[in-house]
Amino acid sequence: MTSGHHDDMRATGPARRTVLAAGAAGAAGAVALGPLDETATAANAPAPTPAWHRYVQGPASRAVRPVRVLAGSVTGDVRDPEALLTPGGRPAVLTRPRPAAPPAWPPGTTAEASSTHAPNDGDDGNPRTYDAGNAVDGDPDTFWNDDTEGAGPDVLTITLPAARTLSGVTVLSDTDGVPTDFTVEALGPAGWHTAAAVTGNTAVQRPVPFDAPVAATAVRVTFTADQDTPQGEFTRINEVWPEAVPAVEPPSVTLDFGKVVVGHPRVRFAYASDNSPGVRLAFSESTRFLTDRSDFTRGDQAGDPGRGTDQFAVPARGADWRDDRRGHRAGADPSAPDQLYADGLHGFRYLRVTLDALPSDAPVAQPWGTVAIDSVALDFTAYVGTPASYRGWFHCSDDELNRHWYAAAYTNELVTDHFRRDDVDPRGAYSPSLDGMLVLHDGAKRDRDPYVGDLAVSARTLYLTHDDAARAARNVLADLADHQRADGWIPPASINAYTLPLFDYPLWWVACSWDYVLYTGDLGYARRYHPHLVKVLDTWYPSVTDDAGLLSKGLAGTDGYGDYAFLGRTGRVTYYNALYAQALRDAAALAAHLGLGADADRWRRRADTVARAVNTHLWDAAAGAYLDSATGPVRHAQDGNALAITSGIADAERAAAALDHLDATTRTRYGNAFMDNDTLFGGASQRVYAFTSYPEFVARFETGRADSAVDQIRRTYGWMAGHDPGTTHWEGIGPGGTLYEDAYTSCAHGWSTGVLPALTHQLLGARPTAPGYAEWSVHPYPDSSVTWVEGQLPTPHGPLYVSWRRDRGTFTLTVRAPRGTRGALALPAGPHAVVRAGAAVVWSGGRPRARGATAEGGYVRLAGLGAGTHTLTAATTG
Known part of the structure; x- marks a missing residue:
């Protein structure tokens, strides 16, 4: 992986202003947007730092340190907690006295429950039981689980x-x-009576004093409401003790790294008491789910007994704990090798360090003593994006849009990482064929497995920022193709040993393969995997096509197949079919560039058939939108309607109606929901996916609704930027703007970075139109609130620079194109505009004045442009 370990190049010093400055060598009148440092005017002054550098979010190096101690987070006896931020000075010291032994029930005490969760196999293969007796056995590592959800x-x-x-x-x-509401009854000489009632509990250890002492022969605890805590759906009781024992908070400190980071934590211990005191690390992406356990661990999915933290026993001499490979580490006691669990790599913003130990870790680690910690840091494992590493960039007059673009870039950097056995999804995702390879993971903390649907967005983000890492996308696409099933189906990811049945993701493999070739020019990949393309499009998808020519989930045994959100959709679904039409057209373009005209023609014809069938069978004239599905209750989805527009299925009238419908039914303060009602599941009309919002952004830009596209971007990404953890882009937003799957939600997810390609390809207007940018198009879709935009797209031939500015009725568009490329420019120009290329008039009086100039839809287009600098200016004359 190429990643510059450079100093942070943020703009500092005197005030800066952006000006319209003379462009580089090229056509007369060329202009370029750039920052000007007003103090750097002398001929020998250093070049000013580009203004966009200050938006870059990545760390300056792989050694990342926390930026602050979270306010109000210190509990217990902690001396000098701020010392954890910087190494080499006085250490932070955590001290905890030896706790008294918990009270125990007399021998012969029994317990029974009204329901008990069925046992399952533990990590060692032995059954893990959840019977009621675990609540009185004196072992807090065993527990009773109800089975009522x-x-x-x-x-x-x-x-x-x-x-x-x-x-x-x-x-x-x-x-x-954690039980939220419960009552405690005691059986005394006068029979059962309520001794205490608890409501709104959130404490793991909850003392419950009785109104008066009772000579009891039995105690009955009735849990009237399940927990309302970040994790779990069951009541879980580890122990009930026969006394009210107040909880003593262990000493702990929570460190804030300022934004989500990913990698291996490193803790440097200066010294400790000689009883092997334990330290537990809990990680979270947000303060809402910051508790005594991590918001998510791979151990949770694997059934490991770490109970949501990484544990370490600190030797008296101190230690540098950085060997945190996932799994158990052998302790000092050879008879107890399964102690001191570490989950390995973590994605998080907040790290809670606590002097504590699990009961099962005794005697290797003890929950008391003294621990002195010199510093805490992170070995950052993902792509290190610094100003020097950006080969593509974006800058405009709107500070908020700039921040969203670079937040998307950083989010994507966090998921650009190597595939390693110790930190991929434990649910059968490890694959020797990917081991050690650079990939685009799903998310920073989860799912750490490359899914091809995510690449539909995250790979574009990668190509537009750090194309030197484009092999991350190729590695994933090639590996999935190499695991193609005999019937042509292509797996979505390596999870479940390449068997997770998704209906839509083989189509995303097709679309992403075209994207990869389009951005990189790697026709070798296209030739190598063309047979796989043929097999998935001409064998598997025809097997699930009905007599109308539409994909119909349920045919050929696909009832149980999921999709990007595991939605219970069946039959003819607009999203599947719009994506099918797009994939067919992408495949046709790829085949045409390989000289395989018969394949290209066949797929174009089929795409046209699918498009006609979608308009015939799935258009709801009453609503003015495409149905989500022809089966079941009437609803209309963002994914199907947006893709019907971007894939060319919808004509202008239908596109306008569909976007009007989405405006009227899906708008929230945190974006546009992906469904217009809740008939699919509760809360669907309040759930926002940035993944499916991206094609809606594109649809709005390209149908002349740039203002509404930017408004939707501001609502979606502004909400995430303004709510913890900030900066990075969430997997999904739920009702009221919450994390849609609570603590399980990934807060740094590559599929949510569509704001970046939307701003580059649509607002700035530049994109490739032939493999490797051999041909390109620049067609801006300006928003009324943005006065200028500039950016650079990395290409195999060199950078493609684009800028535009709107000022007092004049729109100026400049392109600097690298050698070996050709392209076309289009700029907004009304019927009375005069359009010049440099000094030459190319359009006036509603007529072309130069060869190659055409007009359509409020734009004047100039085609056949080669390398060099080209400037078009449109001035309204009346």
Whole structure:
């Protein structure tokens, strides 16, 4: 991976202003937008730092340190917590006295429950039980789970061998199963009576004092509501103790890294007491899900017993803990090798360091003692994007749009990483064929597996920023093709040993293959995998095509197939068919460039057939929008309607109506929802996916609704930027603007970076139109709030620079094209405009004045342009 370890080049010093400055050598009148440092006017003054540098988010090097101690996060006995931010000075010291042994029930005490979750196999292959007896066995690592998932109430009854005076109990749970509301009854001489009631509980260790002591022979705890905590759907009770024991908060400090980062944590311990005190690390992308356990760990998915943290036993001499490979590490006791769990790589913004240990880690690690910590840092594993590493960039008059563009770039850098056994999704995703290769993962913390649907967005983001890493996309596309099934189906990812059944993702493989060749010019890839293209389009998809020529999920045993969101859609679905038409057209373009005219013609004809069938069978004239599905309740989806427009299925009238419908039914303050009602599932009309919003941005720009596209961008990305963790782009937004899957949600997800290609390809207007930018098009779609834009697209031939400015009725467009390329320019020009190329008039009086000049849809277009600098100016004359 190429990644510059350079100093941060943010603009500092005197005030800066952006001017319209004389362009580089080329056609007369060429202009270029750029920053001007007003103090750097002498001939020997250093070149000013480009103004866009200040928006770059990546770290300056792979050694990343926290930026602050989170306010109000220090608990217990912690001295000098700020020392954790910088190495080499006084250490931070955490101290915790040895806790008293918890109270125990008398021998012969039993427990039973109204429901019990069925056992499953633990990590060692032995059954993991969830019976009620675990709540009174004295072992906090075992627990009882109900099996009602919120249906409750659930009752846990503890029976003593003889009466015992109780003044209260303590309910010890786990973060992923904290009971919210419950009552405690005691069976005394007068029968059962309510001894205490608890509501709104969020504490893992909840002491419950009784109104008065009771000589009880039994205790009954009724859980009237399941937990309302970040994780879990069940009540989970690890222990009930026969006394009310107040919780003593262990010493802890939470460090804020300022934004989401990804890699291996490193903790440098100066010294410790001689009892092997334990330290637990919990990670979270947001403060909402910052608890005593991580918001997500691969161990959760693998069934590992780490209970959501990484654990370490600190030796008295101190240590530098950086060997945090995923799994268990052998402790000092050879008879207990499964201790001190580490989850390995983490994606997070917040790191909580706590002096504590799991009961199962004794005696290797103890939850008490003294630990001195010199510093905490992160070994950053992903692509390090610095100003020097950006081969493509973007800058405009709107600060907010600039921030969203570079936040998308950083989000994508976090998922551009190598495929490693220790940190990929544990659900069968490891593959020797990808081991050690650069890939585009799904998300920084999860799912760490490259999914081809995500590449539809994240690969474009990569090509437009760091095309030196384009092999990350090729590695994924080639590997999935190499695992093509005999019937032509292509897996979506390596997960489940390449068997996860998704209906739409083989189409994304086709579209992404065309994108890869279009941006890189790698026709060798196209030739190598053309047979796979033929097999998926001419064998598998025809097997799930009905007599109308439409894909119909359910045919050929595909009822159980999912899609990008595992939606319960069946039959004729607009999204699948619009994507099918797009994939067929992309495949035809690829075949044409390989000289395979018969394949290209066949796929174009089929795309036209699909388009006609979509308009015949899936257009809802009453709503003025495409149906989500022809099966089931009437609803209309963002994905199908947007792709019907961008794939060319919708004519201008239908496109306008569909976008009007989405405006009227899906608009929220945090973006546009992906469904117009809740008939598919509850809350669908309040869920926003940036993944499916991207084609809607494009549709709005390209149908003359640039202002509404930018408004939608501001709502979607402005919401994420303004809410924790900030900067990076979320996998999905749920009702009210929340993380749509709570703590499980990935807050740095490559498929959500569509704002970047939308601003470059549509607002700036530049894109490739033939493999490797051999041909390009520049066709801006200006927004009324933006007065100028400039940017650079990396190509195999060198940079393609584009800028435009609107000023007092004049629109100026400049392109600097590299050698070996040709292209076309289009600029907005009304019927009374005079358009000049340099000093030469090419359009006036509503007529062409130069060869190659044409007009359509409010634009004047000039084709057949070669390398060099080209400037078009449109001035309104009346």
